[in-house]
Amino acid sequence: MKEKEDKELFVEVALPVSLFMTFTYKIPSYYEANQLIGRRVLVPFRNTKMTGIITDISCNPEYKKIKQIESLPDKEPVFTEEYIKLIKQVSEYYISPIGITAYYAMPEGLRWKYNKKTQKWIKAVSEEKVYTPAVVSLSGIQRLSEKSLRLLEFIMENGEVTKSQIKEAGFSESSLKTLIKRGYIKEEKLIFTEDRLKQPDKIFGESPVEKGIYIYNSEPAKKRLNKYIHISLKNTKEGRSTLILFPSIKAIKEVFPYFKKVFGDKLFVYFDPIPEKEKIKIWFNLKKLQGSITIGTHSSLFIPIKNLSTIIIEEEYSEAYKNQRTPRYDARRVAALIHKIKEKNAIIYSSSIPSVESYYLLKKKIGKELFKGNILKRKNPKITLRKFSPEQILDRKILDFIKNESGNFLLITNRKGYASFLYCNRCEDEIKCDRCDIPLKIYTKNGEKYLRCEICGKKYTYKQICSECETPLKEVGFGIEKVEKSVKEYIGEKEKIDIISNLSGKEFLTNEYDYVININPDIFLYIPDFRGEESFFRAVCMPYLKTKKEYIILTNQGKENISINALLNKKPEIFYNEELKKRKISGYPPFSRLILLTFEKKELSTEKVEKLIKQWINKEKINNINYEGPFLAYHQTARERKRIQVLLKDFKEKEKIINLYRLSSKKGIKLIIDVDPRKIF
Template sequence: MSDEFFEKDIYVEVALPVAQFMTFTYRIPSSLLRSVGDKKLIGRRVLVPFKKKGFSGIITDISQNTEDIRNIRDVIDFPDKKPVFPENYIKAIKNISDYYISPIGISLNNLIPEGLRWEYSREKKRWITKGEINYVITPDITRIDSSIKLTKRSRELLEILIEKGELSLDQIRELGFSKKTVDTLFEKGLIKKINIHLREGIRLRQEKGSFSTEKRRKGVYVYSFDDPDTRLKKYISIFSKLLKEGKTGIIIFPNVASVKKVYRDLNEKFGERVIPYFDGIPEKDKTDIWFSLMESSGFIIVGTYSSAFVPAKDLSLIIIEEEQSDSYKPLRTPRFDLRRAVYEIYRHSEGISVIYGSSVPSVESYYSLGKGLLKNLEKKEDITGINTEILIKKYEKGMYITELKKIPEDKTVLILSNRKGYASFLYCERCEEEVLCERCDYPLKIHKEDTKYTKCEVCGKKYQYLDRCLRCDLELKEIGTGTEKIYEDIKKIFPDQVSFIDEERKTRIKVGTTVMDKEFVYDRYDFVINVYPDIFLFMPDFKGDEVFFKSLFQPLFLSKERYIVLTNAKENPALLSLSEKKPSLFYESELENRKISGLPPFRRFILLTFEKKGLSIESVKSIFEKWLKDEKIRNIDYEGVFYAYRSKIRDRNRVQIILKDFKEKEKLKRLYEKSSEKGIKLIIDVDPKQIV
């Protein structure tokens, strides 16, 4: 090799999995460079020493500033034959990290398969996988009966798992549960790992495509107001064309249950061309898939969040389904909103189109459509062609039974409630209002232990049970909406005809919680009854009305003949738009409200959460004010300093500040470092999904 390139040492910038915003300079000695024999260095994974440890990192740049080379250490090795990311992905992820003020090293390293995140073990004297491999857990039971003995913590986790259907180990940790709690549930056989085993590993072969030169309409599209079946048919027809051209496409869902369902459908149609990619597949397969897809094309990848970052060769389409889902803005670093991240990949690539799919789009997507930032895939402004009859009725105790009795006995029925268990609330019929938490304005849930009491699910405050309304003295009623209660009630009348939605048993009547994010999982029913979705209206957050709207509309797409809503909400724009089958009515009024109140998408928020044991408002105030002075920040609009709604998590006090339309993000990195020096963990959440 006589090439001059390989004769000199080269200095590179390496992104390491440490909580710092910078990259680190390392030298690649010419001898190592020659043994690698490749000029393409950006995107390569390297093994490097860091302080007294060793990590794998990713090269983001060739260093320009190499004047001070005294303390620069050498790259130890290149563990792969190829880069893990092409250069355009490195650029895109850098941009996204800047937007979300996320340390670049943590971002990049969290987006590659876990099996490629290494650290050096001095004990074992070799490189090992860093941290624990993530996996997805699902409950192995549908409800907790009295024979199951559990600690308070384990029971709490199991209840959440049953409610959500699935959680990854990472998400469980986020919620503050320990690995030990998870292990206890495993030992008792109450939960299991979700797994897809691929036939005899992965061997991807390049598809021989016709490579037509036909120009596809490139762009970012919104695809809404069609039911999930119609949308999937549309995607299948797009994928057929794509595969004929030898191109690759990615379709992403908010949960593994949807991935498994759609994987089966696509697999039937396209066979081995369909590749699953999510936390539940074996780590070895994940790494194999990652590198193989960079080499060969002609595949459809079906996955969750992480599949969006697979840098597949000849990638020409990324679909994010149920784009309105909260799961696309995770609570852990990097806190990238997937829709924005994919948009950034689109901007840095050639020939990729993006589709945000949903029955009803998020308010943000609708707003972007209006602004011309996104395009409509179909020329559909509102729902058309859905003939389901809609009935909106006032909710009264036990009304689902009255309605159920009216339905002919040869019809299938889905009854939805937004609460598991026996959740019930106190309601005054004269004031037409629930008894609310005085702090959160959230309906108090009734609990029964030795005596009855009520408790706020948001802040945890307990209250005495009330018999009479404090305002008008009328006797209060308990309104029960939990699925468990509904199930028991129905069983008394139709003993053999009812089961829970996640039970395999085939019955005419099914009881389930909200269908949100699970549209592709559920079957369609002749009748759907939505019991008391009002609970979402009380969410102490600006997105409450939007969530209520979604919870009203999504079941419509699952009902064939009639859709009945039992509610106490009045003159609500979401209800009006449902009865008219015109979602646009809601969007227009919601956008108007948000504009007046100065809320997103009209204003941008950054939520700062400071965490430390014994942390006071005063100390955060002094750090914040010193930062404002040091950075010469004068025109700043913010709310705070105040204790967070959940003011204490695992012994740590939490103090928050909300910045509004703050543009000088670079300066926030210094606030992060200043807090760090004082032992305070600062969580910076750009465009938070909620602000409580």
């Protein structure tokens, strides 16, 4: 019996289930224990089978009936021990089940699913295509079903989507094929060929970066690109690897030729739409090859790249770096965790207008400036502040200016759709979605207006009269569609006029223009979020960096506004220092850690959530807790479910939130845990 026990080997396996634990399995004794951590395994689980990852070797398990693994499908571990440690830390920090964290960290092609009917393993289907809009607005769109129109709107809002994203959003294959056939969207294979290569700017040498945290905000995007090439050249020469993250696939496609020309087959590209076989090949190659350079989206962070010495996060402020499903990690934080695990690692947080958190790192001397300089002083176009009138978005003087000037123009609307909502003066209320209880946004199709809910996507017929009191309804606000209509009606089909909704996350995608008109960026100041002022500052500064001759801001803010004052004086520190003072007083990041808890159920009230929170506090014997709420979420209802939120500040006992999750589940309440939320509404 003793001999048998010595031969038995047990492992802890992380499985993709909503349980905050691993599961013990037997493994054949002929496997070497030191080669098992990070291996993918296929195991029986309850009445089915699952794909899991070995996280630990288990010694003397207490359980009597322990199942044996079915197989180890790979010749080597998917993750190194360092990256298993990273997955554990991400799981712990973001209060995410370790199995789900590990599952979504690896390529989709390795996430096999078991079909109980056929008793076969289903391997993920390759998705090598990305879909982008071929139209700039819904004006003139004809003969589309409601589902196809909603899919087109979804693709237009996101700019680029994969087939998996389309499926996750609930759209069908037939709607996708309809849009392709009608020419409303483009289907692109993500193949990077040599004939697309461009000659990069002259490279003057190699720039080494020592270990540490760096902030790079002194130069525009294209200049930063050359510095990345310099840094990567030095790393590659010394057998060290570089990972550069971008907020979108479009940005990666834009910069790819520059890197390919220099690095050739040392360059790897990694993001979701790449064919799964290719992604798996890239994954295992990067585990073995030293001196590589990888450009990708935030999912690239979990690749166990050999000799990774430098991580660069471009446009680090972008919301695209916050994962929107469990685990709800932030790429900036995951990079910092890698930095701690890899002691000789360097992180570079890059952007033209850095986040307040990045500026704080500089101020506290936790981070260092990669290159010194003030980006606002690199440009000198004329800045004009003009009063914005909601009744007349673009007045005749502005329209005549656009019509008569010979240069090219960029108009930034800061809004989507046609108008914000319909309002009844007598009822003193907006026309709302009957499922989500939020104001319906106005859109146009074939010149006809309609209403749509921004949460559930349900469409409603446009109405001119209030159904409650028969008072004429008033359109409030504007969007990109209304601006396009106004410009076209007054100016006609003039070339060299581009109209976009925003510049955020598009530093590599937008050229410079002679004239830039920024239409009412004030909207960011009315967002019920502590980052509203920061969003406004970025919204007024980013267009300035794309302007050659004159930058016109249509705003109701004056020179006394801290953001505008900082821009006019070309001193960004004016804004950052004032914003840090406000956040310190209010107890917001970077002076505190926030956890946003969102409770969802059909019949839910703040009183029920308050009772639940108190029950949890008493049961867990929590003595030191600081929280705001419960309060109604900004969007109080979503898909007929009430949404109540609680905001925890600097809560140290995060592991106890797991029991709040369990307690909520028992009462049929869905709990969404968002650690370090980018938004608190």
